[in-house]
Amino acid sequence: MTQEELGAACQPPTTGSVISLLEEGERGLSLKWLRRLAPALRTRPGWLADLDPREADTRTLEMIEAVPEESRDQVMKIIETFLLDGTHN
Secondary structure, X not given: OOHHHHXXXXXXXXXXXXXXXXXXXXXXXXXXXXXXXXXXXXXXXXXHHHXXXXXXXXXXXXXXXXXXXXHHHHHHHHHHHHHHOOOOO
């Protein structure tokens, strides 16, 4: 997702240049911004607050992104089932 796409997915929408400022830390990532960004990124505000993008392992996101759009819900359900059944440890 580009910065412009992320900005457009926010509610209310913003610009790619604002997203760039947030990513670079030149604009504070307030609770307001976390609540706007999280739905666009299909996650929770708390997860965004806890994640340092420079340390994130992006392989999982890249794999999910490679799944055809029409199959992503099924993949997410499989992952949710895996996490809920308690056998992943």
